[in-house]
Amino acid sequence: MKKYVGKRIFSVIVTLFVLSLFIFFLTHSTAGDPASNMLGSDATEEQVEQLREELGLNDPLLTQYFNWIADALKGDFGDSYFRKQSVIEAIGECITPTLELALYAEILAIIISIPCGIFAAKKKGAATDLGVSAFALVGLSVPCFIYGLLLILYFGVDLGVLPVSGYKTIEEYGTSEHFSYMVLPIISLALTQAPLLTRITRSSMVEVLSLDYIKTAKAKGLKGTTILTKHAFRNAFNTILTVLGQSIGSLVAGAAVIETLFNIPGMGQLVVNAVLKRDYPLIQGLVLVISLVYIVINFTIDMLYGVIDPRIRVSGKS
Amino acid sequence: MTEKNKELLRVENLKTTFKTVRGTVTSIDGVSFSVGKGEILGVVGESGCGKSVTSQSIMRLYDEKKLVTYEGEIFFNGENLLEYSEKQMRTIRGNKIAMIFQDALSSLNPVFTLGEQISEALMLHQGMKKKEAMVKAEEMLRLTGIPAPEKRVKCYPHELSGGMRQRAMIAMALCCQPELLIADEPTTALDVTIQAQILELIVKLNNTLDMGIMLITHDLGVVAQICQRVIIMYLGQVVEEGKIDDIFDNPKHPYTMGLIKSIPTLNTNRKEPLYMIKGTVPALGQEGGGCRFCDRCNYATDKCKNTPPEIMDIGANRKVRCHNYSEITKL
Ligand SMILES: Nc1ncnc2c1ncn2[C@@H]1O[C@H](COP(=O)(O)OP(=O)(O)OP(=O)(O)O)[C@@H](O)[C@H]1O
Ligand SMILES: [Mg+2]
Numbered sequence A: 001m002k003k004y005v006g007k008r009i010f011s012v013i014v015t016l017f018v019l020s021l022f023i024f025f026l027t028h029s030t031a032g033d034p035a036s037n038m039l040g041s042d043a044t045e046e047q048v049e050q051l052r053e054e055l056g057l058n059d060p061l062l063t064q065y066f067n068w069i070a071d072a073l074k075g076d077f078g079d080s081y082f083r084k085q086s087v088i089e090a091i092g093e094c095i096t097p098t099l100e101l102a103l104y105a106e107i108l109a110i111i112i113s114i115p116c117g118i119f120a121a122k123k124k125g126a127a128t129d130l131g132v133s134a135f136a137l138v139g140l141s142v143p144c145f146i147y148g149l150l151l152i153l154y155f156g157v158d159l160g161v162l163p164v165s166g167y168k169t170i171e172e173y174g175t176s177e178h179f180s181y182m183v184l185p186i187i188s189l190a191l192t193q194a195p196l197l198t199r200i201t202r203s204s205m206v207e208v209l210s211l212d213y214i215k216t217a218k219a220k221g222l223k224g225t226t227i228l229t230k231h232a233f234r235n236a237f238n239t240i241l242t243v244l245g246q247s248i249g250s251l252v253a254g255a256a257v258i259e260t261l262f263n264i265p266g267m268g269q270l271v272v273n274a275v276l277k278r279d280y281p282l283i284q285g286l287v288l289v290i291s292l293v294y295i296v297i298n299f300t301i302d303m304l305y306g307v308i309d310p311r312i313r314v315s316g317k318s
Numbered sequence B: 001m002t003e004k005n006k007e008l009l010r011v012e013n014l015k016t017t018f019k020t021v022r023g024t025v026t027s028i029d030g031v032s033f034s035v036g037k038g039e040i041l042g043v044v045g046e047s048g049c050g051k052s053v054t055s056q057s058i059m060r061l062y063d064e065k066k067l068v069t070y071e072g073e074i075f076f077n078g079e080n081l082l083e084y085s086e087k088q089m090r091t092i093r094g095n096k097i098a099m100i101f102q103d104a105l106s107s108l109n110p111v112f113t114l115g116e117q118i119s120e121a122l123m124l125h126q127g128m129k130k131k132e133a134m135v136k137a138e139e140m141l142r143l144t145g146i147p148a149p150e151k152r153v154k155c156y157p158h159e160l161s162g163g164m165r166q167r168a169m170i171a172m173a174l175c176c177q178p179e180l181l182i183a184d185e186p187t188t189a190l191d192v193t194i195q196a197q198i199l200e201l202i203v204k205l206n207n208t209l210d211m212g213i214m215l216i217t218h219d220l221g222v223v224a225q226i227c228q229r230v231i232i233m234y235l236g237q238v239v240e241e242g243k244i245d246d247i248f249d250n251p252k253h254p255y256t257m258g259l260i261k262s263i264p265t266l267n268t269n270r271k272e273p274l275y276m277i278k279g280t281v282p283a284l285g286q287e288g289g290g291c292r293f294c295d296r297c298n299y300a301t302d303k304c305k306n307t308p309p310e311i312m313d314i315g316a317n318r319k320v321r322c323h324n325y326s327e328i329t330k331l
Helices: A001-027 A034-039 A045-055 A061-073 A086-124 A127-140 A145-156 A175-209 A212-219 A224-246 A249-264 A267-276 A280-308 A310-317 B051-058 B086-092 B114-128 B128-145 B162-174 B192-209 B220-226 B242-249 B254-260 B300-304 B327-331
Strands: B006-018 B022-036 B039-045 B070-074 B097-100 B178-182 B212-217 B229-234 B237-243
Touching: A001 A061, A034 A045, A045 B242, A061 A280, A086 A127, A086 A175, A086 A249, A086 A267, A086 A280, A086 B237, A127 B097, A145 A175, A145 A249, A175 A249, A212 A224, A212 B097, A224 A249, A224 A280, A249 A267, A249 A280, A267 A280, A280 B097, B006 B051, B006 B212, B006 B254, B022 B039, B022 B070, B022 B212, B022 B237, B039 B051, B039 B192, B039 B220, B039 B237, B039 B300, B051 B070, B051 B097, B051 B178, B051 B212, B097 B162, B114 B128, B114 B162, B128 B162, B162 B192, B192 B212, B192 B220, B212 B220, B220 B242, B229 B242, B229 B254, B237 B242
Parallel strands: B039 B212, B039 B229, B097 B178, B178 B212
Antiparallel strands: B006 B022, B006 B070, B229 B237
16 A cells, blocks of 8 residues: 555656646747736836846746746745735635635535436436436536526526625635525536536446346345445445546636636636736646646545555555 | 255246347246255256356346346245245345355455455344454354465455355355355356365355255266256256256256266267267247257157157156157167
């Protein structure tokens, strides 16, 4: 197990290094100049040139990269060009609403889709299964802002029972206020995540249920539900977990869209503004942090595999 | 001896029909046989003749809502299992009737340890607590002759050799002391030495625990070694039944004769090709109107082509399903 963890950590470090290179050169290869953006249209050529010099934008790209990475390793991602704060501060401010939204939505999606998927697999071929599968297929093809818009129209405009814009922290406004603002964004995002998870749960359960050891479990005298939730689900869970990890990307992307729709001051808005203004340090910091979150989650999932599937533990050992 | 002859399981006219996308398939059609208390009954037949379907029908393992319908009767200790509710069946499965399967690796759940898998039945049927059940699981593994059982209880299936896995399957099946053990080709996936060891173990357990065993195999040699009685199946039907010595010394059905002739022995002349029954098993549903074996039979007559033979009791605990058995045996 130790060796398995070691291997995974090593691959995380390599990934991060490659990623940092990629982010840096991608950001700097985009057209547009942050210095002229900062100074506005009536700045003179000399002023712009002077600012470029100050920001280090005239150094060779490789030098800029090493300066950035050296600072980053010390935990310093520089200052945002436009916001009067450091990159770390800016991200710290915006990351909480996003993480909350993503987390709540993913939990809701899991709560909906895993029981639905298991149930559909159990009733394979019956009307309930066809119903669940059809819903999942339709759900999969609807983009998340459609759910958001419909929910806003119905609950916000027609019924007027829920707020449709803004964000309230738990600390300042309390739990109920916090969630009354969050509930529509959460549902919109969860509805986009749930269909895929439902389909995966169903298909991996169907596959596992046809295997020999399920027959063994039945021959032991176990109840149908025990076979389903214990023997089958424990085995199907690996596949579900993989898809869960892979869907983090679409979760974050979805969160950014939903934030814009519901006017939540999260990472989504921060990213859009940073890119529009060519705020290099902020873009780099943001992409790195988002990737880091992605990597950490997938790393955790990889570790979970080892816990769930004894066969993986062994292959790490050898 | 009187105890031994008492009937444990009696299957009467069992017919198992599957619903498939291409219509219904009757995999076994009117199978009857019995197993006595403490007896080892061999069930022999070529691949696809319905041995596994018979055994799994006895435990009613198929999905009855969607897949299968059973007809006939399955008496276990005098009670018809086909009249049992699913809940009642659960008190039989793994408790009174247990089963071991051909491929132990795929039949064991990869994510649970042997201990966890064996103790499950104990907790379910004997109301044991986890700890107690684990101790008993280790004891069962020891009984099957697995080396270092105290370590093996904590092992996962993939960490064991094929022979050990099959022993673990046996431990799992026997932990609640079932009255009937159905072993569906328990040694087919193993090499000859391990095969012999497992068979020896089964015989030993049969003696000490006094349970009835239904040993399914396509290897007549195995049957000759350990069974008292045997039924020969062909295409979903029993074609011959009798005591082991009678069947080997004096087979009545041409199919049985063919099977016995095709067992290679050390005396077989290596230059001669091995005997094979001509043709192959026809697909289910294409049996035609007459005897199911007639296309492959050297002795088939017009009657065989048109009238399906009934199974006949010919005395001395023997049964045969052939129109011409008395003429054939004289030849
Ligand atoms: N679930 C099922 N649905 C439809 N047909 C089935 C099903 N299970 C078995 N059959 C059919 O029943 C017949 C008998 O199969 P069975 O598995 O009992 O053979 P077998 O004698 O055990 O063969 P083997 O020696 O290969 O194990 C086969 O023709 C098979 O196609
Ligand atoms: Mg079989």
